[in-house]
Amino acid sequence: MVNWANARPDSCVRTAPLFGLIALALILRVAAALWPNVHHPDAIFQYMEPAWRMLGGDGVISWEYRYGMRGQLLPVLIAGPMALGEWIDPGGSFAFFLPRIVAAICSLSIVWSAWTLGARVSSIHAVLAGFVGAIWFELVHFAPHTLGEPLATAAIIPAAVLLTRDAPSRRALAASGLLLGLGFLLRFQYAPAIGVLVALTCWRDPSRLPPLIAGGSIALAAGAAADLANGATPFAWLIENVRQNLINDRAAGFGVSPPSAYLGRFWAMWSVLIVPIVAAIWRGHRHAPALFWAALANLLFHSLIAHKEYRFIFLSVAILILLAALGSGDWTRRLRERGVRFVALAAALLWLGASLVLGMTGDMAAFWRDGAGSVRLFDRLRADDRVCGVALDGVPFHRSPGLNRLRPGTPLYLIDPDDPLARSDHYMPGYNRILAWAPARLPKGYSTVACEEEGGGKLCLFARAGGCDADAARPIAVNTVLRRLDR
Structure with a gap:
C-alpha cells in the first residue's frame, strides 16, 4: 500500500x-x-449583478445584499474581467x-x-x-x-x-x-x-x-x-x-x-x-x-x-x-x-x-x-435599440439573467402576482416589451417576437410599437418590488 x-x-x-x-x-x-446556461440564479444575482453595479451599471439587488449577507471579494474579482469584456465588446x-x-x-x-x-x-x-x-x-x-x-x-x-x-x-x-x-x-x-x-x-x-x-x-x-x-x-x-x-x-x-x-x-x-x-x-x-x-x-x-x-x-x-x-x-x-x-x-x-x-x-x-432561453431573449432585447422598458409579467426575477444583460439605462419592471400594486393599467406606458409565460393574455397592441424553452415552460418576448414613460412604471421597478416584498 x-x-x-x-x-x-x-x-x-x-x-x-x-x-x-x-x-x-x-x-x-x-x-x-x-x-x-445559468446553473443557479445566485451566479447572477449574488455575484454578477453586484460586480456590474461596482462598474457603475444598474443591477438587481437581492434580499441577501439588502441584509448585508454577502462578502464583496467575489464580486470584486468578477468586476475585473467583466470590465475588460465590456471594453472589448461595448454593449455586447x-x-x-x-x-x-x-x-x-x-x-x-x-x-x-x-x-x-x-x-x-x-x-x-x-x-x-x-x-x-x-x-x-x-x-x-x-x-x-x-x-x-x-x-x-x-x-x-x-x-x-x-x-x-x-x-x-x-x-x-x-x-x-x-x-x-x-x-x-x-x-x-x-x-x-x-x-x-x-x-x-x-x-x-x-x-x-x-x-x-x-x-x-x-x-x-x-x-x-x-x-x-x-x-x-x-x-x-x-x-x-x-x-x-x-x-x-x-x-x-x-x-x-x-x-x-x-x-x-x-x-x-x-x-x-x-x-x-x-x-x-x-x-x-x-x-x-x-x-x-x-x-x-x-x-x-x-x-x-x-x-x-x-x-x-x-x-x-x-x-x-x-x-x-x-x-x-x-x-x-x-x-x-x-x-x-x-x-x-x-x-x-x-x-x-x-x-x-x-x-x-x-x-x-x-x-x-436552465437559463439559456432567458439569456437568448435578453440578448434580443440588448440588440434592439427600440427597447425603452421591459416588464417581467408573472415571471420571477430570478428567471432573468439580470440587468447587466440589458442595454445600460434600460429599466426592468416586475409584475409579481403577490404584489398588490402590480395589476394597474397606469403602469403600462412605462414599458414596451414584456416577458411572459406562454400562453399569455397580453395588453392590446403587443405581438410575439420570440419564444424559448425555459424552466420546463415556454418563455416569450412580446413587443409593442412606441416609446415609454419611465415615471409611469416607477412603482413596479424590479428593485422597488423586491424591497416591498422582502425578496
Missing part, C-alpha cells in the same frame, strides 16, 4: 501528457462557458462571458491536482486521474459558473495537494494557506472540510502552521479590503449570514430536505454507476486520506443543514471523483501488470463513456438548458 504522506512522484512520470490534458480540459470548459455579451471563461480557467487547478496526486503513485494513475479531472461532466459543467462553490473548490483541492507533499516548503505551505483562506471566503461553509484537512496534515508537525496561517491571513486581508472598498464592515456579512440563515431560518424558506437527501442526489447524478464509482472511491481513498476525510466532513456538515442544493457539496463531489479515478488506476495498473493489453485506453474510454451518458441524461440534461 502506498504511504500517502511519504509518496513521491513516480520517476517515470513525464509531465508532457499533463499539458495535453490541460488543453483538453480548457477546450471543454471554454465551450461550457460560452454556452449561456462579452462582459457576461469573460468572467465565466476566467472561472473556467481557474478550474484547471483541479486537473493539475488530479495529475499530481496520481503521479505520486504511477504514470498510469497520473494520466487516468488527470483525464478524469479534465472530462468528468460535473467538473466541466460547474467550471464556468460564477458561484462560490466551484471557485472555492478550485482553490481548496490544489491547497490540499500542496499540504500533502512530503516535507512541503514554507513557500508551499504559505501558498496552501492563501488558497485555503480564499476557499473559505468564497464558501465559508467549507470551513469544516478545511479544518479537517489542516488537522490531518499538520497535527504531527505543528511547525507547518505558521506559514499556513500567514498565507491564510493574506487572503483574509484581501477579503477585508474588498469589504472596506465597498463601504462594508469587514466580515460583518459572515455574522449576518449565520444570523439570517441559521437563527432566522431564511434559507429554509427555499425548501428543506432530510439529512439523507444528498445520498439521493448522488443516485440521481450517477445512477447505477454509483456502485463502481463508490468501489473505486474506497479503493482510491488510501492514496489521499486527508482529502477523503475532508470530503466526508463537508458532506456530513451540509447534510445537517436543512436547505440543500447539489452545488453546496461540489467540493465533496470533486474530491470523490478524483479518488475514484485513483482507485480505477489501481485496477488498471494491476491488469496491465498481468499482461492485459490496452487496459489504460479501455479505462479512459469507460470514464469518457460514463461522463457522456450521465452528462446528457437525468438532472444534468436540465442543468445544461
Whole structure:
C-alpha cells in the first residue's frame, strides 16, 4: 500500500501528457462557458449583478445584499474581467462571458491536482486521474459558473495537494494557506472540510502552521479590503449570514430536505454507476486520506443543514471523483501488470463513456438548458435599440439573467402576482416589451417576437410599437418590488 504522506512522484512520470490534458480540459470548459446556461440564479444575482453595479451599471439587488449577507471579494474579482469584456465588446455579451471563461480557467487547478496526486503513485494513475479531472461532466459543467462553490473548490483541492507533499516548503505551505483562506471566503461553509484537512496534515508537525496561517491571513486581508472598498464592515456579512440563515431560518424558506437527501442526489447524478464509482472511491481513498476525510466532513456538515442544493457539496463531489479515478488506476495498473493489453485506453474510454451518458441524461440534461432561453431573449432585447422598458409579467426575477444583460439605462419592471400594486393599467406606458409565460393574455397592441424553452415552460418576448414613460412604471421597478416584498 502506498504511504500517502511519504509518496513521491513516480520517476517515470513525464509531465508532457499533463499539458495535453490541460488543453483538453480548457477546450471543454471554454465551450461550457460560452454556452449561456445559468446553473443557479445566485451566479447572477449574488455575484454578477453586484460586480456590474461596482462598474457603475444598474443591477438587481437581492434580499441577501439588502441584509448585508454577502462578502464583496467575489464580486470584486468578477468586476475585473467583466470590465475588460465590456471594453472589448461595448454593449455586447462579452462582459457576461469573460468572467465565466476566467472561472473556467481557474478550474484547471483541479486537473493539475488530479495529475499530481496520481503521479505520486504511477504514470498510469497520473494520466487516468488527470483525464478524469479534465472530462468528468460535473467538473466541466460547474467550471464556468460564477458561484462560490466551484471557485472555492478550485482553490481548496490544489491547497490540499500542496499540504500533502512530503516535507512541503514554507513557500508551499504559505501558498496552501492563501488558497485555503480564499476557499473559505468564497464558501465559508467549507470551513469544516478545511479544518479537517489542516488537522490531518499538520497535527504531527505543528511547525507547518505558521506559514499556513500567514498565507491564510493574506487572503483574509484581501477579503477585508474588498469589504472596506465597498463601504462594508469587514466580515460583518459572515455574522449576518449565520444570523439570517441559521437563527432566522431564511434559507429554509427555499425548501428543506432530510439529512439523507444528498445520498439521493448522488443516485440521481450517477445512477447505477454509483456502485463502481463508490468501489473505486474506497479503493482510491488510501492514496489521499486527508482529502477523503475532508470530503466526508463537508458532506456530513451540509447534510445537517436543512436547505440543500447539489452545488453546496461540489467540493465533496470533486474530491470523490478524483479518488475514484485513483482507485480505477489501481485496477488498471494491476491488469496491465498481468499482461492485459490496452487496459489504460479501455479505462479512459469507460470514464469518457460514463461522463457522456450521465452528462446528457437525468438532472444534468436540465442543468445544461436552465437559463439559456432567458439569456437568448435578453440578448434580443440588448440588440434592439427600440427597447425603452421591459416588464417581467408573472415571471420571477430570478428567471432573468439580470440587468447587466440589458442595454445600460434600460429599466426592468416586475409584475409579481403577490404584489398588490402590480395589476394597474397606469403602469403600462412605462414599458414596451414584456416577458411572459406562454400562453399569455397580453395588453392590446403587443405581438410575439420570440419564444424559448425555459424552466420546463415556454418563455416569450412580446413587443409593442412606441416609446415609454419611465415615471409611469416607477412603482413596479424590479428593485422597488423586491424591497416591498422582502425578496
